[in-house]
Amino acid sequence: MTSKSAKDQIIKLVELQKFDTEIYQYNKELKEGPERLQEIKIQFEAKKQILKEFDERTKSKQLERKEKEVDLQAKEDEIVKSNNHLSQLKTNKEYKAKLTEIENIKADKSIIEEKILILFDEVDKIKDQFEKEKVLLAEEEKNYIAEKKQIEDFMKELEEKVKLLENKRKQTAVDIDANALSRYERILKGKDGLAIVKVENGSCTGCYMNVPAQQVNQIKKHENLIYCEMCARILYIEEDL
Ligand SMILES: [Zn+2]
Structure with a gap:
């Protein structure tokens, strides 16, 4: 290698290094893109999960209420049956005992009725929260989609830059x-x-x-x-x- 050509090689290598430094930087950022995309996806999925949980809680409370309504119907049937039974009783003692039994069933029934009212209330509250969360989630979804697009566009831009730089580096490399x-x-x-x-x-x-x-x-x-x-x-x- 002559003195002149060694110097020329260095000049060309320095030029090449400028392109490669940029290419390395862009490639590093490109590698981060999919990780960032995954990250924001997980965050959004977690928010969707919150809404799903509200929905599940509503369904479970509604189910509980239906069960209580079945219990209530059973108590009402019991009362009708006991009332019918009253007229068939012979002694005062038996009659009084049956009346007490009926009172007890009525007391049980009113506890169930109260519980049903509470459950109605609870379902309403959860539904309200659900609706609020739904509005929030729609907003979150917009943000998520916008951010996703921004990252994807940025990555495309970087890919274009890398392609351009690689062409330039190729042209420089032929002289080395x-x-x-x-x-x-x-x-x-x-x-x-x-x-x-x-x-x-x-x-x-x-x-x-x-x-x-x-x-x-x-x-x-x-x-x-x-x-x-x-x-x-x-x-x-x-x-x-
Ligand atoms: Zn060193």
């Missing part, structure tokens, strides 16, 4: 020596998207470790690609380009 390029790309993958870095104030800006003076001199000669001894990234000095 195949060996240098493949080494650069290996480092890029292994070092989280950063393969070529400046030496600044005597330090590698990739790992912030000191770059020995001898290496700095080698970089300045532009004879070969010089790698950081600590992080293995390609080093360059901006003022020399």
Whole structure:
């Protein structure tokens, strides 16, 4: 590699790195997209669940009320039967006992009636809450759909940007020596998207470790690609380009 071509390679690699830095950033954001979508979906599903629970509570209270109504009917039947029985009784004692029995059934009946009224009240209250939650949920659904679209649009936008950048990087990459390029790309993958870095104030800006003076001199000669001894990234000095 001649001095001139090594310098040219560095210039091209720095250019490539600019595209790759952007591509890495966008790809990172793209990865977060599906996670965010899943997150907001779970949040919305949880809100839908609240509404479902109100509906289930209403149904269970209504069922309880129906059972009480059956009990009430049974008590009423019992009273009619006992009243009919009264006329057939011979002794005063038996008559009085039956009357007491009827009073007891009536007392039981009024407890059931009260319970039914309470259940009517409870069902009304839950239904009110249900209606309020329904309005809230409709609003939440609008927000959810809007946010979902926003994320999806953003992802599409990022995908377009990545595509564009990849085309540009391809055009730049053709001018780079195949060996240098493949080494650069290996480092890029292994070092989280950063393969070529400046030496600044005597330090590698990739790992912030000191770059020995001898290496700095080698970089300045532009004879070969010089790698950081600590992080293995390609080093360059901006003022020399
Ligand atoms: Zn380094």
